[in-house]
Amino acid sequence: VAAEGVPAEQGAPSTAPADDYDAKCSLTIPIARPLAPKKLGKKLFKVAKSSSKVVAAEGVPAEQGAPSTAKCIRRGVKDVAKAIRKGEKGFVVIAGDISPIDVISHLPVLCEEHKIPYCYVPARLDLGQAIGSNTPCSTILITKNDEYKEKYKQWYQRRVRGAS
Numbered sequence: 001v002a003a004e005g006v007p008a009e010q011g012a013p014s015t016a017p018a019d020d021y022d023a024k025c026s027l028t029i030p031i032a033r034p035l036a037p038k039k040l041g042k043k044l045f046k047v048a049k050s051s052s053k054v055v056a057a058e059g060v061p062a063e064q065g066a067p068s069t070a071k072c073i074r075r076g077v078k079d080v081a082k083a084i085r086k087g088e089k090g091f092v093v094i095a096g097d098i099s100p101i102d103v104i105s106h107l108p109v110l111c112e113e114h115k116i117p118y119c120y121v122p123a124r125l126d127l128g129q130a131i132g133s134n135t136p137c138s139t140i141l142i143t144k145n146d147e148y149k150e151k152y153k154q155w156y157q158r159r160v161r162g163a164s
Contacts (some may be wrong), residue, residue, distance in 0.1 A: 024097070024122035031105065032096030032120040041121055044093060044155060045130035048073070051142045055154040073131060079105060083141050084114050090143035091117045095109040095124030100140050107139060116141075 021038050028035060036044055053074045074083045080092060092111050098104050111118040121127055127135035 021122065024126075027123055028052050028096030028120065029098060031101060032094075034118045034119050034123075035096060038123050040119075044121065045110045045126065046121070047142060048093065048127070048130040048134065048140060051145065054145050072143050073163050074143075075133070075137050075139070077107065077132060077139055080139050080141045081107065081110060083112050084116060087114075087139065088143055089116065090141050091119075092139060092141050094118060094120050094139045095137065096120040096122050097124055102140060104135070127152060 023040075023130050025035065054072045074080050074088070084092070092107065094104055094107055108118060124136040127140060128135055131137060131140060
């Protein structure tokens with residue numbers, strides 16, 4: 001349905017990739033640094049997508065053969081913070097459009113204390129879609145696994161190189 005004098009196509013939100021990314025970056029919170037550049041963000045979402053499909057088989061006796069329920073990805077502020085405190089290693093991705101800031105403000109400090117790399121992405125909706133969820137996701141912890149080792153290694157090296 002067209003609005004008064006506006007064609008229906010014009011009223012729809014634009015999905016131009018470059019404009020969309022820049023617009024999302026402009027809406028991030030002030031503490032969202034380091035913000036992943038567009039190219040690195042795409043690689044990050046590929047790693048997240050790969051990790052969301054894999055279930056870790058660590059700790060399962062060989063005779064059982066069934067995979068454990070421990071996933072290679074932790075999502076949500078509480079779950080990520082708990083996993084970091086328990087000593088899980090990997091890297092943390094935080095959405096940059098969280099409001100209020102207090103919800104995630106402790107995560108970068110927690111990551112730095114445990115020497116876990118982290119970065120921000122512009123939108124929590126994109127982060128949720130990357131892990132195959134219909135709901136937005138504020139933060140994820142991606143742990144290392146052999147299934148997606150190359151993608152993980154590429155992203156980790158770029159992130160560490162970019163931080164120094």
